[in-house]
Amino acid sequence: MEKLIISGGKRLSGTVKISGAKNAVLPIIAASLLGGSPSTLEEIPDLEDVRTFMHVLEHLGVPTRREADTLMIDSTNITSCEAPYDLVRKMRASFLVMGPLLARRGQAKISLPGGCAIGTRPIDLHLKGFEALGAEIEIGHGYIEAKAPKGLTGARIYLDFPSVGATENIMMAASLAQGVTILENPAHEPEIVDLANYLNVMGARVRGAGTNVIKIEGVSELRGTAYTVIPDRIEAGTYMVAAAMTGGDVWIENALTEHLKPVIAKLKEAGAVIEEDINGLRVYSSGNLRSIDIKTLPYPGFPTDMQAQFMALSTVAQGTSVYTETVFENRFMHVDELKRMGANIKIEGRSAIVEGVRKLTGCPVKATDLRAGAAMVLAGLVAEGETEVGYIHHIDRGYDGIVDKLCAIGADIKRVNR
Numbered sequence: 001m002e003k004l005i006i007s008g009g010k011r012l013s014g015t016v017k018i019s020g021a022k023n024a025v026l027p028i029i030a031a032s033l034l035g036g037s038p039s040t041l042e043e044i045p046d047l048e049d050v051r052t053f054m055h056v057l058e059h060l061g062v063p064t065r066r067e068a069d070t071l072m073i074d075s076t077n078i079t080s081c082e083a084p085y086d087l088v089r090k091m092r093a094s095f096l097v098m099g100p101l102l103a104r105r106g107q108a109k110i111s112l113p114g115g116c117a118i119g120t121r122p123i124d125l126h127l128k129g130f131e132a133l134g135a136e137i138e139i140g141h142g143y144i145e146a147k148a149p150k151g152l153t154g155a156r157i158y159l160d161f162p163s164v165g166a167t168e169n170i171m172m173a174a175s176l177a178q179g180v181t182i183l184e185n186p187a188h189e190p191e192i193v194d195l196a197n198y199l200n201v202m203g204a205r206v207r208g209a210g211t212n213v214i215k216i217e218g219v220s221e222l223r224g225t226a227y228t229v230i231p232d233r234i235e236a237g238t239y240m241v242a243a244a245m246t247g248g249d250v251w252i253e254n255a256l257t258e259h260l261k262p263v264i265a266k267l268k269e270a271g272a273v274i275e276e277d278i279n280g281l282r283v284y285s286s287g288n289l290r291s292i293d294i295k296t297l298p299y300p301g302f303p304t305d306m307q308a309q310f311m312a313l314s315t316v317a318q319g320t321s322v323y324t325e326t327v328f329e330n331r332f333m334h335v336d337e338l339k340r341m342g343a344n345i346k347i348e349g350r351s352a353i354v355e356g357v358r359k360l361t362g363c364p365v366k367a368t369d370l371r372a373g374a375a376m377v378l379a380g381l382v383a384e385g386e387t388e389v390g391y392i393h394h395i396d397r398g399y400d401g402i403v404d405k406l407c408a409i410g411a412d413i414k415r416v417n418r
């Protein structure tokens, strides 16, 4: 089994270049299915999730080819409308092919994704959206089958919660529907805006992405196009925390400060210094950090995908920090692993109370999910002795070249097979 071995105590300094955003790339790959001609996507990160999505597309009869950071997708013909359990269970974002398939082919049969380590993660809002657009939905034998033989029709849809995935799936489906769709209370995340921009370059008419109402005027066809995805704000945030925790000085190249406001604010509150620039940002700190309180919220609130990494920071900060998770009901799997390293954390309902300790000590720990894995790596960077992180396939889902990037700024980390 592959593991990461980290020898803690190294101060990080130098430059880290941020890759394209996982959470932008995945919906954009799904949206490429809407185009009747090939798309060329640039700045594609080297991630397990991207490889899984390429398999999903190949299963649909859509050829994909990757050369360095470029991904070519030829969606001229789609020969199957089914995504099986084997692929969907590996990556929930596979469910994002439902909107495009329904819109382009009038049918889709996708395995139910099921829950995952961070929560039950239902898809009711996606399905309500498709039904409002005129699709008929049937659930059976572990699959969701959606049909719209006469095509989809624009509708007014209100989301009970600003779900990122539901907003994306509905936006994609509505792009090829007849008439206008008004999507109220959608998600505001930068990845939603990136998807809307890609759809619009394909010929769609999506207005208002990033605001409280998105208006989608359906068009009769879309074409493939070239597109460059935005940098990954969560990857950037993770390296920012690494710099702050290790008392380092790191230039985070390519980070978009506009997308990182809550992360920047909380790191400053913890005592790090941040210099913002058009091409990225610099983070440095003495390593003496203060307690902070964090409540996760939909964008532009503090991102749930940064909660575990910040909690790793608070385990060695002075004072008591309170973390409240409001987006997912079970996103504290990292707590027990951090406690094995000497952290002092108590869970009370949806909050975790973190009492800073003088030091963490290295030991074998598990990456229970993607960001929990990132938190283990961060804890390992400051722990005394050696930390061995297992189940790193979770980390490989979302961090492009994490070992090389950390080594280049002075960390002692290696990947081993043991």
Ligand SMILES: CC(=O)N[C@H]1[C@@H](OP(=O)(O)OP(=O)(O)OC[C@H]2O[C@@H](n3ccc(=O)[nH]c3=O)[C@H](O)[C@@H]2O)O[C@H](CO)[C@@H](O)[C@@H]1O
Residues within 6 Å of the ligand: 022, 023, 024, 026, 092, 093, 119, 120, 121, 122, 123, 124, 125, 126, 127, 161, 162, 163, 164, 165, 166, 187, 191, 304, 305, 327, 328, 329
């Ligand atoms: C590939 C991708 O972009 N993943 C991100 C996306 O996930 P994802 O799109 O799955 O997250 P959502 O915004 O949909 O989920 C947020 C909350 O809404 C609930 N919900 C969602 C859909 C639904 O139909 N019904 C329902 O109740 C979920 O269970 C969860 O509690 O946004 C999350 C919230 O920022 C991030 O943590 C993930 O990294």
Ligand SMILES: C=C(OP(=O)(O)O)C(=O)O
Residues within 6 Å of the ligand: 023, 092, 093, 118, 305, 370, 371, 398
């Ligand atoms: C939860 C995450 O991703 P996914 O929705 O793909 O599981 C994440 O990126 O932290």
